[in-house]
Amino acid sequence: MPQMNLAEALIDGLIWSLRADPRATIIGRGIAGHGPEHAAEDRLKQEFGSRIIDPPTSEAAVAQLGTGAAMAGARPFVHYGTAVFAYEAWNQFINEAANIHYMSNGQLSAPVTFHLFHGIRGGGGPQHSGSPYAMYANNPGLEIVLPTSPRDAKGLMRSAMASNNPTIVIQNAQLLGLTEDVPAEDYSIPFGKAVVKRDGRDVSVIACSRSVIDALEAADILEKEGLSVEVVDIRTLAPLDVDTIVASVEKTGRMVAVDETYEICGVASELIASVVTRAFSALKTQPVRVGRPMTPVPFSPPLEAAVNPGTQKIVDACRRACKR
Amino acid sequence: MAKPSHAERLELFRRMLHMRRFEEMVIRLAQAYEYTGRQHLHIGHEATGAAVAMAMRAGDKIHTTHRNHGYVIACGADPGRAFAEIMGRRDGLNGGKGGSWHLCDAERGFQSTSAMVGGSIALAAGAAFALKLAGSGNISFAHFGDGTLDEGVAYESLNIASIYELPVLFVCENNSKAGQRPSSMLAAARLQDVPAALQIHCELVDGADSDAAQIAFQKAADRVRETGKPVFIEATLERWPGSHQVKAAFPTGVTDLSLALNLDKVEGKHADWIKQSDPILRATRALIKDGVSDLVGLLEMDAKVNLLMEDARSFAEASPFPDASVAFTGVFAS
Amino acid sequence: MNKALKNAGGASVDGRLLLSMHRTMLRIRHFEETIRRLAASGAVPGLVHLCAGQEATNVGIIAALEDRDFIASHHRGHGHCIAKGAPVEGLMAEILGKASGMCGGRSGSMHVIDMERGNLGTNGIVGGGIPLAAGAALAARARGSDDVCVCFFGDGALNQGLLHECMNMAAIWKLAVVFVCENNGYGEFTAIDDVTAGPSLPGRGEVFGIPSEMIDGMDVQAVYAAARKAVDYARAGHGPSFIICNTWRFGGHHVGDKQEYKDDEETRAWRLRDPLLRSAKALSAAGIVSEEAIAQMEQDAISEMAALADGVRNGSEPAAQTLLEHVYG
Ligand SMILES: Cc1ncc(C[n+]2csc(CCOP(=O)(O)OP(=O)(O)O)c2C)c(N)n1
Ligand SMILES: Cc1ncc(C[n+]2csc(CCOP(=O)(O)OP(=O)(O)O)c2C)c(N)n1
Ligand SMILES: [Mg+2]
Ligand SMILES: [Mg+2]
Numbered sequence: 001m002p003q004m005n006l007a008e009a010l011i012d013g014l015i016w017s018l019r020a021d022p023r024a025t026i027i028g029r030g031i032a033g034h035g036p037e038h039a040a041e042d043r044l045k046q047e048f049g050s051r052i053i054d055p056p057t058s059e060a061a062v063a064q065l066g067t068g069a070a071m072a073g074a075r076p077f078v079h080y081g082t083a084v085f086a087y088e089a090w091n092q093f094i095n096e097a098a099n100i101h102y103m104s105n106g107q108l109s110a111p112v113t114f115h116l117f118h119g120i121r122g123g124g125g126p127q128h129s130g131s132p133y134a135m136y137a138n139n140p141g142l143e144i145v146l147p148t149s150p151r152d153a154k155g156l157m158r159s160a161m162a163s164n165n166p167t168i169v170i171q172n173a174q175l176l177g178l179t180e181d182v183p184a185e186d187y188s189i190p191f192g193k194a195v196v197k198r199d200g201r202d203v204s205v206i207a208c209s210r211s212v213i214d215a216l217e218a219a220d221i222l223e224k225e226g227l228s229v230e231v232v233d234i235r236t237l238a239p240l241d242v243d244t245i246v247a248s249v250e251k252t253g254r255m256v257a258v259d260e261t262y263e264i265c266g267v268a269s270e271l272i273a274s275v276v277t278r279a280f281s282a283l284k285t286q287p288v289r290v291g292r293p294m295t296p297v298p299f300s301p302p303l304e305a306a307v308n309p310g311t312q313k314i315v316d317a318c319r320r321a322c323k324r
Numbered sequence: 325m326a327k328p329s330h331a332e333r334l335e336l337f338r339r340m341l342h343m344r345r346f347e348e349m350v351i352r353l354a355q356a357y358e359y360t361g362r363q364h365l366h367i368g369h370e371a372t373g374a375a376v377a378m379a380m381r382a383g384d385k386i387h388t389t390h391r392n393h394g395y396v397i398a399c400g401a402d403p404g405r406a407f408a409e410i411m412g413r414r415d416g417l418n419g420g421k422g423g424s425w426h427l428c429d430a431e432r433g434f435q436s437t438s439a440m441v442g443g444s445i446a447l448a449a450g451a452a453f454a455l456k457l458a459g460s461g462n463i464s465f466a467h468f469g470d471g472t473l474d475e476g477v478a479y480e481s482l483n484i485a486s487i488y489e490l491p492v493l494f495v496c497e498n499n500s501k502a503g504q505r506p507s508s509m510l511a512a513a514r515l516q517d518v519p520a521a522l523q524i525h526c527e528l529v530d531g532a533d534s535d536a537a538q539i540a541f542q543k544a545a546d547r548v549r550e551t552g553k554p555v556f557i558e559a560t561l562e563r564w565p566g567s568h569q570v571k572a573a574f575p576t577g578v579t580d581l582s583l584a585l586n587l588d589k590v591e592g593k594h595a596d597w598i599k600q601s602d603p604i605l606r607a608t609r610a611l612i613k614d615g616v617s618d619l620v621g622l623l624e625m626d627a628k629v630n631l632l633m634e635d636a637r638s639f640a641e642a643s644p645f646p647d648a649s650v651a652f653t654g655v656f657a658s
Numbered sequence: 659m660n661k662a663l664k665n666a667g668g669a670s671v672d673g674r675l676l677l678s679m680h681r682t683m684l685r686i687r688h689f690e691e692t693i694r695r696l697a698a699s700g701a702v703p704g705l706v707h708l709c710a711g712q713e714a715t716n717v718g719i720i721a722a723l724e725d726r727d728f729i730a731s732h733h734r735g736h737g738h739c740i741a742k743g744a745p746v747e748g749l750m751a752e753i754l755g756k757a758s759g760m761c762g763g764r765s766g767s768m769h770v771i772d773m774e775r776g777n778l779g780t781n782g783i784v785g786g787g788i789p790l791a792a793g794a795a796l797a798a799r800a801r802g803s804d805d806v807c808v809c810f811f812g813d814g815a816l817n818q819g820l821l822h823e824c825m826n827m828a829a830i831w832k833l834a835v836v837f838v839c840e841n842n843g844y845g846e847f848t849a850i851d852d853v854t855a856g857p858s859l860p861g862r863g864e865v866f867g868i869p870s871e872m873i874d875g876m877d878v879q880a881v882y883a884a885a886r887k888a889v890d891y892a893r894a895g896h897g898p899s900f901i902i903c904n905t906w907r908f909g910g911h912h913v914g915d916k917q918e919y920k921d922d923e924e925t926r927a928w929r930l931r932d933p934l935l936r937s938a939k940a941l942s943a944a945g946i947v948s949e950e951a952i953a954q955m956e957q958d959a960i961s962e963m964a965a966l967a968d969g970v971r972n973g974s975e976p977a978a979q980t981l982l983e984h985v986y987g
Contacts, residue, residue: 025457029847053488056817056853057784057845061446061480068450071435072385072464074457076450084783088818091440092477096447100436101657105419107430109657123704123755125766127782140655164657295985298976300755300763301703306978474826476819483817486855511829511866518822521861 009150013157028079063089098141155189200230263291354572366394368564404639442475531559714933718881730787735780785818814845832897863900875903
């Protein structure tokens with residue numbers, strides 16, 4: 001099995017998608033970012049250069065170009081780079097792509113994939129550190145995919161490109177370098193299936209995106225203190241696999257929800273609500289929420305670190321949930 | 325291009341009558357059911373809409389705006405299902421989920437209607453992109469009002485259509501009128517200056533002149549098919565006095581074809597619009613003058629259309645409201 | 659290839675003004691060089707976009723403004739800040755995220771705001787400064803003032819719908835805005851011609867009846883002359899103008915970009931058009947100052963900037979306790 005970093009795996013998933021479906025097309029460049037992993041994109045350019053276009057800086061029209069093309073039978077993959085640039089296309093994501101299947105009563109669908117890099121990335125400052133997926137999740141009709149490992153990235157990308165719905169594949173740019181063995185052949189991973197990344201007895205940490213990696217680190221630290229932490233990666237925010245989450249919390253009796261979006265109306269809030277409204281009695285202690293505090297992301301490194309819901313905050317939250 | 329044949333001119337007129345009588349029925353339904361709401365009627369735009377629809381071929385796609393009813397009908401959608409949709413009924417074109425603003429008949433290439441000013445132009449560029457990729461030779465049509473050119477997304481879409489040579493025919497219905505509240509505030513002296521600055525071929529047509537429109541849109545569509553590049557047509561229109569009505573009404577009365585030969589009898593506040601700007605009366609006169617038909621022949625056609633609309637209305641009225649459970653289905657495609 | 663490299667011809671300005679513009683350009687050049695070194699050594703968090711090569715457009719435009727006038731800048735904006743009078747130490751500290759930075763380390767290179775000097779800020783969003791400038795001009799009108807507002811943006815912003823919307827509004831309402839496109843031929847790694855339709859760039863402004871011209875952005879005198887005209891026009895209440903300055907960034911899109919997408923010949927040709935060489939030549943040809951004095955000015959700029967680096971680098975970091983300050987006013 002070859003080793004791939006997350007960027008390479010993502011590109012591999014795209015390549016398989018383009019091989020499988022002649023309607024698939026790519027709008028955008030810099031799909032593997034502009035960091036050290038950017039070269040992963042070369043394979044895609046070599047094999048499918050003629051199916052890639054490099055659009056102007058016109059985010060709104062580019063979103064709509066992808067949506068309109070999808071409605072007319074193409075399978076566009078639209079890359080935005082930094083997620084915040086897609087704020088310019090808010091209407092196009094929400095009002096057009098997400099609504100069209102429903103409001104046409106199933107006559108049309110918009111199988112477009114939007115690809116974004118989100119999150120605190122080191123010096124992004126207030127305008128380049130946004131994580132908009134909680135806002136997207138507040139709208140029906142969009143599928144939201146948050147890969148955290150190379151294997152998942154490949155398989156989930158494949159499902160995104162095959163999906164008949166507008167799908168947002170959004171990942172923390174800092175994960176692009178993560179490396180592991182990835183099957184060379186074509187495979188896909190279905191949406192709506194959370195995965196238990198680490199078994200534990202005392203507390204369930206339910207997380208997504210970057211926070212999964214932080215949670216695994218926190219679990220290592222806590223193991224040394226004798227706390228056994230289970231880590232669940234939701235993988236897709238929409239659809240959300242509430243069953244797996246609830247099963248985990250029923251097993252451990254304690255819950256920490258952690259995610260990089262803002263605490264208020266954020267993903268962690270939704271995760272807690274989904275457990276409390278379904279399995280309140282399974283909880284032995286009050287659930288703990290870890291998210292971004294309600295402040296813009298500041299530029300300076302010490303300030304930036306203070307808003308990042310990283311490993312230490314998860315460790316503290318687990319201790320609190322377990323009353324340590 | 326040669327002048328259209330008699331048969332083609334009659335077909336255009338037939339579609340125009342369908343459009344007009346449909347909208348008049350929408351007014352009556354609004355009055356009867358008191359769902360006055362905001363209907364954006366296509367009255368006065370029929371020559372343009374019908375000419376566009378006739379330039380479409382099987383496999384072409386069209387995206388429209390809030391002022392969409394005429395186009396749906398001109399493209400051949402079932403008027404009964406269209407009424408039912410506007411009334412939110414189960415048998416509506418969208419099962420009641422879309423309403424007036426989102427009528428959709430994908431089978432006829434009538435893609436979604438976007439109620440967002442600027443929505444249709446960008447989606448149509450996308451459709452053209454897909455059609456170009458598919459290599460089918462089909463083209464896409466973007467219908468929008470002058471207001472769309474106030475939106476940045478329109479400018480972005482025109483730029484993209486130009487650089488990528490997308491096969492799209494931009495149909496701008498310019499009914500902006502000084503004096504009334506204008507529907508756009510573009511500083512450009514002429515709307516076409518915007519696409520022209522982006523190197524898109526532009527044409528201007530009197531959108532209420534059915535013959536001119538029929539020729540212009542056919543020619544433009546041919547040009548898009550031949551060159552694979554976008555064309556922009558500005559169709560000038562005199563805004564119908566009822567185009568922004570909140571309370572359903574017939575400000576220019578129910579259309580009477582025989583007035584075409586008795587224009588001096590027309591009086592009242594909106595006499596000018598009826599005499600000079602009503603495309604139906606203008607077409608009636610032209611068809612009679614050119615010997616394509618006589619008045620009786622046209623009245624006969626009109627009577628048939630009226631009957632059809634009455635049947636369509638009955639169909640819509642008989643259709644029940646959808647079951648509430650349907651509200652939760654169809655959010656995602658399977 | 660950069661679109662139409664036509665020289666607007668030898669506009670000449672007053673000797674004292676040329677001298678002061680030359681000095682400001684030198685300060686910008688060496689400020690950027692200092693930042694480049696700091697970034698290469700890892701002292702600058704995040705990405706940083708330098709404007710070396712574009713000094714004439716920064717300085718020539720802003721020289722036509724009064725102190726009370728406004729500018730809105732973009733991600734490549736250090737030069738605009740300096741030309742508008744920002745304290746270089748505070749600017750450098752901000753770029754390094756220090757407590758003594760102009761925005762307390764909250765904003766970094768891409769969001770430096772300096773309201774004291776009418777600088778609405780550098781901006782991380784392509785086209786983001788354009789509506790801010792139009793808004794500032796509207797506010798000036800509301801206060802009954804004839805303040806002018808310049809917005810700078812790159813060629814990449816030419817295809818943003820916001821530009822079209824704002825040009826339209828500025829034209830309808832005759833706002834005192836000067837739209838300045840610093841056309842350096844590339845938006846990130848994409849050549850302007852690949853994404854920008856139309857027979858002429860000024861045509862995009864002319865559509866709205868906005869006086870529009872394309873000039874040599876490497877010639878500070880030509881830039882100043884165009885700006886003088888546009889600013890006077892705006893101040894007199896006639897409305898907006900559009901100036902496209904053809905220029906070149908000598909560095910990459912950001913520090914670390916290897917610029918493989920650029921043609922070496924082209925780069926060399928542009929290098930020879932260095933705005934600093936050009937104005938130095940004009941100064942000495944007109945006998946305004948001696949060549950020794952010009953060389954001395956450069957040395958002064960180098961030492962001014964280099965002297966700041968260590969102090970700024972070792973400055974204190976903002977305290978995490980200040981995190982929640984200024985979220986709301
Ligand atoms: C994005 C957006 N902004 C505002 C509106 C409200 N609105 C509906 S119709 C209309 C005027 C549109 O004018 P025009 O495009 O010329 O079409 P007309 O109604 O004149 O046919 C506006 C502003 C909207 N639907 N969408
Ligand atoms: C809305 C938005 N989209 C994309 C970006 C990413 N981006 C940063 S700089 C840049 C290119 C800008 O090019 P240009 O305007 O020509 O300025 P230059 O860098 O050449 O000075 C892009 C696309 C952004 N910052 N904002
Ligand atoms: Mg209009
Ligand atoms: Mg540029």
